[in-house]
Amino acid sequence: MLKKIVQAMKDIRSLPWRMDKMERHLERMEQIVMVAPLSPIDKHLALQTIDRTDALFDISYPVWRTNLINKLMSLYGLDWFKGKKVLELGAGLCEIGAFFAELGADVTCLEGRQETVDMARLKHRKVPNLRIEQCDLETDFSHYGTFDLILHLGLLYHLGNVDEHLAICFGMTDEMVMETVVCDSLDPQKIVYFEGRKDVIEESIHGAACRPSPFYVERLASEAGFEMERMFTADLNSGYFVYDWDHKDDGNPGDFDLRRA
Structure with missing residues (x-):
């Protein structure tokens, strides 16, 4: 018992x-x-998405991308993209570029890591008008030509040569939509450089990182002859990422939360 x-x-x-x-x-x-x-490729992609939560597979990214796509559609409308040449820089898994390619745009996506490029090519292999290439965006990429629109989203703060990089961008288009992490400063000369994590697949391939003030970026754009439209709006907010915050002008580089578009 x-x-x-x-x-x-x-x-x-x-x-x-x-x-x-x-x-x-x-x-x-x-x-x-x-x-x-599913097909073998789609099965592989689905299991990757189910199993992985790191970096570009984090749950925060779909909401961030959705908000940016909604903002772009509110700015341009659906019909504008048909036949336009669009360049997406630091494209990651190229979800945004693929979306506008399906709307009829001729889209080139440039991404620094071959692993990510391979995944994106598999994922969007049936999307027409979409070119996905590995490219070190800290080198000269002007040979890709000129574009009606450059999408520069979530990239700038992973670069170590901001001025040179943006000069190349400004020479390739008359219109660019940019989104980046910034430091909390009103100084148009303020930019903070530090070491990034090159072992993380959505960060710099060279381990560079920076936090420019939003006015640093605006100054460079103005000097290149561009007019700016700020989109520091709540409809872009997604969880930890905030766009409609008020400046304290304390130089705080934040983490990845202080963002501007």
Whole structure:
């Protein structure tokens, strides 16, 4: 009798572990069933998306991209993109570029890491008018030609040669939409450089990082003959990323939260 009681107690204590194990098995079975009808490539992409939460696969990115796409559509409308040449820089998995390619734009996406380029090419292999290439954006990329619009989203703060890079951009287009992390400063000469994490796939391939003031970027654009329109608006906010914050002018470089467009 005592043995039965002891065994029953052991079984009760092991119940949470057993339930957790069963839940993991059920989740895995559900994932396998969900992707079973897909092609080998789509199955691989789906399992990557399910399994990975690091870097570009983090849940924050879909909301961030959706808000930016909505903003771009509110600025230009759906019909504007048809037949236009669009360049997306630091494109990551090229979700934004692929969206506008499906609207009829002729889109070139440049991304620094071959791993990400390969994934994006697989993911968007059926999207027409979409060119995805590996390119070190801290070198001269002007040979790609001129464009009706450059999308410069989430890139600038991963570069170490901001002035030279932007000079190339300004020479390739008359219109650019930019979004970046900035430091909290009103000084048009203020930019903070520091070491980035080149082992993280959405950061600089050279380990560079910076936080310019928004007015630093505006100064460079103005000197190149561009007129600026600020979009420091709440409709771009997504979780940790905030655009409609008020300046304290304390030079705070923040983390990735202080953003401007």
